[in-house]
Amino acid sequence: MKHVTTAFAVAASVLALGAGAATAEKITIGLASEPTSIDPHFHNLGPNNALSVHIFDRLIAQDDKQRLSPGLAVSWKPIDDLTWEFKLREGVKFHDGTDFNADDVICTFERAPNVPNSPSGYGTYTKGKTLEKIDDYTVHFKTAEPYPLMGNDVSTIPIISDSVGCGGTTEEFNAGTAAVGTGPYKFVDYKPGESITLAINQDYWGEKPIWTEVEYRPIKSGPSRVAALLAGDVDMISGVPTTDIATLEANDDIQLSQGVSNRVIYLHLDQFRENSPFVKGPNGEDIKNPLLDQRVRKAISMAINRDAIVDRVMEGVAISAGQLLPDGFFGVSEKLQPVAYDPEGAKALMAEAGYPDGFQLTIHGPNDRYINDAKIAEAIGQMLTRVGIQTAVETMPRSVYFGRASSGSPEGLPEFSFILVGWGAGSGEASSPLKSLIHSYDKDAGFGSSNRGRHSDPVIDAKIEEALRTVDDDKRQALLAEATEMAIENVAIIPTHFQVNTWAAKKGLRYIPRTDEYTLVMGVVKE
């Protein structure tokens, strides 16, 4: 009998050794939102971009804090005002064994903005740039005007292969035949709504990840995602619902990872209409739009108890905001702090502005877009009512909300007076929110496209435009910070908090959180 037991033990240890030698490390991850395609140029959408990072490298990579680092390009620098020179990495091979060189870059930038049926393409980042191949490993990017954000723009474009990718259709990418990149993972299988499977690229030029096989499973329903993790069906999940965080924290088998994102939640106020549709006098009569008065805007900002929103509504999973991006990002101001909660001061300021009795206001917001969005709107409504601004709260699905908030009025202007919105800085630096939210609405120049309050200040505009022309990083950083300070001083918008994202993994695994909210298996580490 004893012999038999020993034999078993030996057999078991041999098996264990065998498994160890093959180092097959499989991980399954439950995703809160699903990519809509494998084609990296099909849809400029967070989940799609996150997935494509696995298969396709960029010329310039963004790290977990969205700082730029060399990817397929080893260096990039302006050689004159209008030309950036990119030196490419040599010796990199695509998954099918072909070499990477300048031809792949040229054809990628041709295809990226021109994918048929693309819901939202990459033309935003490629336009205004002309590529020129100098030799196999040198490419020049030319622009009509000095363009300091070249690196940020280029870091958003996944490089595909000249031989199979550039001529490929979206269907061929989804089937895998064209999904050939240089990235750390190779495409294996894609079942829409069900799973995406990837396998490690053993010949990867960079640091090789520890997971050899990866399965992503979209599980959109929050409670189900948590249950799948608890049941052990998945090893990690993204987008942990705030209501479940406390329970998971108490669970010894689960490890939470949290990190601030590049997304600020803020309020836009109607600053372009004398008669704003959702502002009324204290007794419901028509009045001149008080939001035009900077003191009133300031009073609203002071009336908002940001710490209470973070503590109570967000259950501690958020950071009070005093500007457009959290600390540590390029172009943030070191001077700005969240506006302190001061209801008495707010009342005094309202009286000074000529509204001792307050007025009536409606706050509009989405109820399925940001973490706890409807609850935040309700909390803000109550806080404002407390200082005399009788605030009604109206929330709606994002599918209805964003259209109305952007161009819902009969004249095609923003419909609401006071709205709750969020902004994620995709480029990872302050020019993104400044350009879209603060700069005056200017259709021809493409500025202020999401400026739904239509705040307009020529001085700030000039500052932003100067920053966008300034190639020197230090100078640009200072200009962006100054523009931010002026915008906050003007109360162009009222930032409330920065979103914090939560991932949960089984014990022994940890996720290195990313500010761009991406879930990348390369960031899952063992402890």
Next chain:
Amino acid sequence: MTVFAIRRMLQALIVVFLMSVIVFFGVNVIGDPVYMLVSPDADQADIEAAIQRLGLDRPILEQYWLFLKGAAQGDLGNSFIFGEPALRLILHHMPATMELALTSLFLSILLGIPLGLYAGLYPESRVSKTIMASSILGFSLPTFWVGLMLIMIFAVQLGWLPSTGRGDTAVVLGIETSLATWDGLSHVFLPALNLALTNISLTIRLTRAGVREAMSQDYVKFARAKGLSIRRIIFVHVMKNILIPVVTVLGLEFGSLIAFSVVTESIFAWPGMGKLLIDAILQLDRPVVVAYLMIIVLFFVLINLVVDILYSILDPRVRLQDQGS
């Protein structure tokens, strides 16, 4: 019967057309899909380009005309989100939903009829009372809650079954189905049970009521007096009579199972049509919503036709003809 079927199909076409009008104009007044699609980084020119590409800048009547022209050629438009033909997208998700609905229907019959029969034959017994009480629960508990409870109990606590997803599939008769693999079956069981709960309860109640009524009727007494075995009376004579309402209701419910298993599919992350529909609605993927509802109308018409044909088999007195035509 052929004439009957053809006439039914013609009626179906009219219904589908009317449906297309209602749905097309209905979804076109809700929201603005452009803002659901374009990246926030896009500037005004990008947004306008997107509006043009999707054809949303055209007058609504022209959009509808283009849609009708496409539909006549079997093209129900391209999904805004996936860029693929909406019809193909729906057909691609159909097998997953069908296997869920069929398994659920199977469970309804397998559990509902025997339990209902027992409750009808022995209405006073304690077991029957328990069955009836549970059937009320089956009706009244919300699906999403029961679904989560099933996951918590069978997947999280006991660890017997997987929590979500579809599992391995195999190709049988050219159709990829998870019903052909053990792993697939283990995945389908919980969502199918969740989906079936209401129908099991419904079947129990219908069967019980039918049995109680039939047992006191003359033909049963006569059969008894004639000396037929109780088995034969129940399984041949009584069954035949009570099955008609059961078949009608289950037929209609089967349509709902296929069309609107939205909640169950969302909770169990089941990659079926219901999940496709709810995602399409949330993201304003109009072509998919319209195509989906039109296909569902066709489905309901077909199922009703099958139910009518089943009637005539179960009850020879029923003749297949339209009234007043």
